Amino acid sequence: MDRQIRPIYEALDTNSNKSAILACNKVLKKQPNNLLVKALKALALVRSQKVEEALVLCDEVLAAKPADEATLAAMMHVLRGLGRHMDMVTMYDDAYKQQPANEELGTQTFFANVRIGNWKAAQQIATKMHKQFQDEHYLYWNVMSALLQAKDPNTPETLRPVLLKLAQRLVSQSPTPSYYNADRFHLHVTVLKELGLYDEAYELIESEAGKIICSQFLMCEELRREIWKLKGLTKEAGERAEQQILEVKDRNWLEFLAVLDATFADLTVEGADVESAKGSSSERITQTRELFGKVVEQDGVKDRSGHLALLELEKRCRHHGLATDSTTLTSLLESYFQHFGGKACCFEDLKPYIELEGEDLATWTSVLEKQTAQATSVPDLWRFINAQKLLRYNLTEAQLTPEAETQRAVQCLNAYLEGLHLGKDLPSYELQPADDLAVLAAQIFVNIWKRTGDQTPLYNAAALLEYATTKSKMSYQIRLHLIRIYRLLGLPSLALEHYRGINVKQVQNDTLSHFLLSRASTFSLAATGDITYTNECMETSRIYVSNSEETSEFIVRAFGGEKYSQIPDFILFEECLDNSLQRDLIKMEHVRMRIAHEAINSELVDMELIELKFIFDRLHHDNRDFSILANYQPRCGASFIDQTESLEKTPGFGWLWVFLKIYIKAFQLASDLDDTVEDKLLIGDRPKPSNDPETKLPLKERLTKRKQEEINELSSDEAAFYDYASALSEWLTPYHDYARPPPSVVLAEAAKLTEQKTGHTLKGLELPPDAATNGNGKKDEEPPAVVEPPASISKHFDDVLQRFKEVLDGKAVPFELLHVVTLAQEAYLLFAIETTRFKTASVIKQNKFGGLSQHIKDIRNKSTAVINEMSGALLNRAESEATQESRKAVIEACKPIIHESGLDHDFVLNVAKKITDARKQIYDGIGKGMAKLAKTYA
Amino acid sequence: MSVTRSFKATDLFKFNHINLDLWTETYAISFYLSYLSRWPDMCAVQETPQGRMMGYVIGKAEGTGTERHGHVTALSVAPEYRRLGVSRRFMAWLEKVSDENYRGLFVDLYVRCVNFAAIKMYEGMGYSVYRRVREYYSNLGLGHSVRDEEDGFDMRKPLPRDPMRRSVRSNGRDIVVSANEVP
Incomplete structure (x- = not known):
């Protein structure tokens, strides 16, 4: 037997799925009922994407209720590959019931429940296992499961304290005290904390053993701080922190915060007598100032904490009206700048303390203005950079005239070019110390554009950043700036080039891809067959597959290794990634590109419909990293990221919701699937809908709900598109509903297809005997009367054309032009999706929809004409790009930054060439794509 | 801080x-x-x-x-x-x-032989090269010699439980092993 099985495992181990299948078939010929081999064959089939065939085998094995470990293990992989975690639980449950003395089976059953977050069942299994096998770690599995169940949003409010008390009782039953293991200890304290038993928790952490654990394990130390806070031990924490600072020389900022909190403790107590509290606090302030002064004296420039703590103290004094000397703050700032102005972090450190006005501001400004650009060392250079950032932060509206800003930009640029000398001997892969001056100059240019609407500063920013990126090849900051600017300038190929230069990997695909893929369909040339951006969406989305395949395994491992402290965070991480907003924003963009690229048929429509409906039940997490992009704009105006946001509206939860509604509705109309059919055709588990009460409402109602806060996230063009989409679907719904074939017919058709493909019938499907032959039977009701389409549908295309003409001739950035154009194309495609059903002559005839057909034709002709007109104009515009004149215009625009050497005329000419070529490419591609679509759907 | x-x-x-x-x-x-x-x-x-x-x-x-x-x-x-x-x-x-x-008994770490800044920093903290591990890293294409770019140093620092400093040696840079000899 072993001799026959081994080659199968070997083939599977080396991923030779084909030979694994062959080897399985060989054995199955002689032993057609060998469960293990069937399971292994199913696994090989799943891995070769032959899902339908795998399903048949999988169901056979499950029906036989396997109980041997080898088969179970193979099936675990099969079911995981198919996303059928529920079946995995059932399978192990059955096996464990057959062999209740099998500890390994118990463990696997527990893990199967852990993978799907079924804490209630997990807790019951752990209870059973602890009784039977007596091992203490089952007791703690039980405690952890109870705690997780108590924290699960699906658990009723009243049950939570019961579960927590159960957890507490269980811990107290443990024969060995929890402090023998840091993670058990952590879990024990957490349970007490959740129950609000702070005194008991305090006792535990302040015990001899508890103190040692907290000193050795950071996560326990964090819990200690929390318990102290919850117990209201602010003053005691302050005293303890003071000791730490003085005796152990601990420079953890949390210790300084503890001292500060204690200093003002009397004032922050609710209902305190403010006057007497002020008195006692004043005394403490003096003591605290002395303490921090001592630290400053000891540390000098070696550590920033004492200096920063003095600033924080003064800030809080001012807040409580306890500041005695009005010059203290500015002199502390000055001192800080003198000590740490040479460090890159100085600006970030001081930002919370420099929101100054009047005299304070004047004093502070004069300190900073003394800093000259002549830098003979890197710290010198940093002092100048920090001074510029700090000065800029406090600039007022009146100081931001285009002339003054241009002057500042040029000053920063000159200092940058000068500063390059300091790094001229660095290896090419190192960052130049002067980089931030280039970034500053670029941000100033962007600010000018934002205030005047004149696009020429954007070209200055782009050209100087292109130069900076040749000097600092590894700077992601410079590249991110270029991506933001190139997107505004409608240059997706250049944005992509720099995005690739950053080398985004793994989980960063979730947090950083928004820089490239936000509203990416605006830039997609999918209609012409160029699927660069479509592929980018696919590649980026891979991380979500590896998350759902891998992360739950580590939750299991953390249970196995008793690292309870990590489990809640692993669960949160998995959930944040699984329900990532960016994931589904990418998905939405992908759908928008796909319909321009592929034939709109039932395969596309049905699949996307099911997927989008799943997404519509999710509660999303926004993991996008916006903070990575530096901001040096004055505090009186918008930040750099907001300034460079396409159309000033960042797609978020509301934006996604609107587009989901639009497309779910459109695909619903086009599809023959209804819910009953969908359930039959679904392979994996249906995802649990989120706890949002909204998901409990009927889908129909949810789809028609219009919410202002969602619409607020749309650009005006997107909002108009939403109105159009709503009007269109509302008009067509009755005709689709009437003409759609009944479920039995649809299922029969699906069954026929499956049978053709696999040779097996669709599982669990019982068709009424006449369904397959009956075809589209006569309906009982009369067809709905055809009514005129609302005028807004046809008018939408007039309005779009009008908008197009405006942006084509106006001052709008190229992004806006592309936005208008691609949304027009999308409106056209949406019309095609929702009217394909009525293109079939028999549908029109059978349902007496002759009148409808004429209405559709009218709108189609009208919209086709508009699309063709826009395409023509765009192609014309493309011709005028990439000419000598257009290049000259860019060079002319860049006059303020052109220098004699390095960043010279030739360099800028090259950038101009890149820009104009890329512009031509996108206009040309979008124009041709539209013409092609107009031909396909005319 | x-x-x-x-x-x-x-x-x-x-x-x-x-x-x-x-x-x-x-x-x-x-x-x-x-x-x-x-x-x-x-x-x-x-x-x-x-x-x-x-x-x-x-x-x-x-x-x-x-x-x-x-x-x-x-x-x-x-x-x-x-x-x-x-x-x-x-x-x-x-x-x-x-x-x-x-x-x-000690703490150890690997660092690219060309990451001079890091090596200097660790030496300042009391770490020393214990051995050179051949082809431990992938090439970065920085223009150094291929060997320097792909080789790594195994650096160590003895802890109080190794008062005799048995876990380090002075001629570590000369001891070369291949990547599959290290864990």
């Missing part, structure tokens, strides 16, 4: 500005989770008062007998927070954990 706290799984959403650096690799999710699920006490973060991550360290404990030691798998500090003693605090902390929690 910073806030030192434990490394959490959700920190993977926040470490971009640290990882977009030539010397720092962004690994698969499973890499980080496998460390957190075994040695959560050897992974830490330092952040600014404003809550921005400055850097992180990921370590593990391995070896038995006289080979029992702490290992620094990854240590990275964002460029804007360098020269502030962040790495020094991480290393001191990891040495303490290796000693107290795992009773290790």
Whole structure:
């Protein structure tokens, strides 16, 4: 037997799925009922994407209720590959019931429940296992499961304290005290904390053993701080922190915060007598100032904490009206700048303390203005950079005239070019110390554009950043700036080039891809067959597959290794990634590109419909990293990221919701699937809908709900598109509903297809005997009367054309032009999706929809004409790009930054060439794509 | 000066500005989770008062007998927070954990032979080259000799449990082993 099985495992181990299948078939010929081999064959089939065939085998094995470990293990992989975690639980449950003395089976059953977050069942299994096998770690599995169940949003409010008390009782039953293991200890304290038993928790952490654990394990130390806070031990924490600072020389900022909190403790107590509290606090302030002064004296420039703590103290004094000397703050700032102005972090450190006005501001400004650009060392250079950032932060509206800003930009640029000398001997892969001056100059240019609407500063920013990126090849900051600017300038190929230069990997695909893929369909040339951006969406989305395949395994491992402290965070991480907003924003963009690229048929429509409906039940997490992009704009105006946001509206939860509604509705109309059919055709588990009460409402109602806060996230063009989409679907719904074939017919058709493909019938499907032959039977009701389409549908295309003409001739950035154009194309495609059903002559005839057909034709002709007109104009515009004149215009625009050497005329000419070529490419591609679509759907 | 706290799984959403650096690799999710699920006490973060991550360290404990030691798998500090003693605090902390929690005899780490700044820093902290490991890294294409770029130094520092300094040697740079001879 072993001799026959081994080659199968070997083939599977080396991923030779084909030979694994062959080897399985060989054995199955002689032993057609060998469960293990069937399971292994199913696994090989799943891995070769032959899902339908795998399903048949999988169901056979499950029906036989396997109980041997080898088969179970193979099936675990099969079911995981198919996303059928529920079946995995059932399978192990059955096996464990057959062999209740099998500890390994118990463990696997527990893990199967852990993978799907079924804490209630997990807790019951752990209870059973602890009784039977007596091992203490089952007791703690039980405690952890109870705690997780108590924290699960699906658990009723009243049950939570019961579960927590159960957890507490269980811990107290443990024969060995929890402090023998840091993670058990952590879990024990957490349970007490959740129950609000702070005194008991305090006792535990302040015990001899508890103190040692907290000193050795950071996560326990964090819990200690929390318990102290919850117990209201602010003053005691302050005293303890003071000791730490003085005796152990601990420079953890949390210790300084503890001292500060204690200093003002009397004032922050609710209902305190403010006057007497002020008195006692004043005394403490003096003591605290002395303490921090001592630290400053000891540390000098070696550590920033004492200096920063003095600033924080003064800030809080001012807040409580306890500041005695009005010059203290500015002199502390000055001192800080003198000590740490040479460090890159100085600006970030001081930002919370420099929101100054009047005299304070004047004093502070004069300190900073003394800093000259002549830098003979890197710290010198940093002092100048920090001074510029700090000065800029406090600039007022009146100081931001285009002339003054241009002057500042040029000053920063000159200092940058000068500063390059300091790094001229660095290896090419190192960052130049002067980089931030280039970034500053670029941000100033962007600010000018934002205030005047004149696009020429954007070209200055782009050209100087292109130069900076040749000097600092590894700077992601410079590249991110270029991506933001190139997107505004409608240059997706250049944005992509720099995005690739950053080398985004793994989980960063979730947090950083928004820089490239936000509203990416605006830039997609999918209609012409160029699927660069479509592929980018696919590649980026891979991380979500590896998350759902891998992360739950580590939750299991953390249970196995008793690292309870990590489990809640692993669960949160998995959930944040699984329900990532960016994931589904990418998905939405992908759908928008796909319909321009592929034939709109039932395969596309049905699949996307099911997927989008799943997404519509999710509660999303926004993991996008916006903070990575530096901001040096004055505090009186918008930040750099907001300034460079396409159309000033960042797609978020509301934006996604609107587009989901639009497309779910459109695909619903086009599809023959209804819910009953969908359930039959679904392979994996249906995802649990989120706890949002909204998901409990009927889908129909949810789809028609219009919410202002969602619409607020749309650009005006997107909002108009939403109105159009709503009007269109509302008009067509009755005709689709009437003409759609009944479920039995649809299922029969699906069954026929499956049978053709696999040779097996669709599982669990019982068709009424006449369904397959009956075809589209006569309906009982009369067809709905055809009514005129609302005028807004046809008018939408007039309005779009009008908008197009405006942006084509106006001052709008190229992004806006592309936005208008691609949304027009999308409106056209949406019309095609929702009217394909009525293109079939028999549908029109059978349902007496002759009148409808004429209405559709009218709108189609009208919209086709508009699309063709826009395409023509765009192609014309493309011709005028990439000419000598257009290049000259860019060079002319860049006059303020052109220098004699390095960043010279030739360099800028090259950038101009890149820009104009890329512009031509996108206009040309979008124009041709539209013409092609107009031909396909005319 | 910073806030030192434990490394959490959700920190993977926040470490971009640290990882977009030539010397720092962004690994698969499973890499980080496998460390957190075994040695959560050897992974830490330092952040600014404003809550921005400055850097992180990921370590593990391995070896038995006289080979029992702490290992620094990854240590990275964002460029804007360098020269502030962040790495020094991480290393001191990891040495303490290796000693107290795992009773290790030394701490070791690998570094590219061409990462001169890092080598100098570790030497300043009392680490010395124990051996040179051939072809330990992939090529970065920086223009150094291929051998220097792909080879790594195994650097070590003895802990109090090794008072005789048996875990280090003075001629480590001359001892060359191949990558498959090291764990």
